[in-house]
Amino acid sequence: MDTFLENFDVFTYIVMPILIMLARMCDVSIGTMRVIFVSKGYRKIASFLGFIELLLWLVVGRQVLVKSDNVLHFIAYAAGFGLGNYVGMMIEDKMSIGIVMVRVILRENNATLLNFLQEHNFGYTLVDGYGAKSEVKVLFSVVQREDVPEILQAVETYNPKAFYSIEDVRTAKAGIFPQKIGKHKLFFRNGRKSK
Numbered sequence: 001m002d003t004f005l006e007n008f009d010v011f012t013y014i015v016m017p018i019l020i021m022l023a024r025m026c027d028v029s030i031g032t033m034r035v036i037f038v039s040k041g042y043r044k045i046a047s048f049l050g051f052i053e054l055l056l057w058l059v060v061g062r063q064v065l066v067k068s069d070n071v072l073h074f075i076a077y078a079a080g081f082g083l084g085n086y087v088g089m090m091i092e093d094k095m096s097i098g099i100v101m102v103r104v105i106l107r108e109n110n111a112t113l114l115n116f117l118q119e120h121n122f123g124y125t126l127v128d129g130y131g132a133k134s135e136v137k138v139l140f141s142v143v144q145r146e147d148v149p150e151i152l153q154a155v156e157t158y159n160p161k162a163f164y165s166i167e168d169v170r171t172a173k174a175g176i177f178p179q180k181i182g183k184h185k186l187f188f189r190n191g192r193k194s195k
Helices: 002-007 010-039 043-066 071-095 111-119 145-158
Strands: 099-106 125-130 135-144 163-169 187-189 192-194
Touching: 010 043, 010 071, 043 071, 099 145, 111 135, 111 145, 135 145, 145 163
Parallel strands: none
Antiparallel strands: 099 135, 099 163, 125 135, 187 192
């Protein structure tokens, strides 16, 4: 036991694996964000993130793949990859980047929900539709992603039996969007403010 403790290198077996895991986690988180920015059309930010991502990957990958034969380094590298994906998605969720289309299928009286949308300056389109069992109204609203919880809360409150779906929208032009007072505008695209 004494021989093991004498030969135990804290840097090699504890510090280095933690550093590798953290660096790989940052690299993959940045990569996840880069893909998200690419999908939303933010080319400059995506290019910058790609540069940082590759630089980190080269530094960490060289350390692990070329210089190391320590199995803990490989495990830390893989753990950092898994955690990086998770952290990257959490960051993207918190940033609420872009716009989405909320589609709501209404089977019941929808006047209160429509009033809420009008009062809060959310644009919408309402069309007649046919469901499996009855006639329905289909509501479409293109909103900032950060506004989705407010819209869904209104749907749950005023029409809890409604079916809804949400999908990403890459580009939107014109339309009615609530004014955000006191919030910093990060990006300007296609003639309208976008976060």
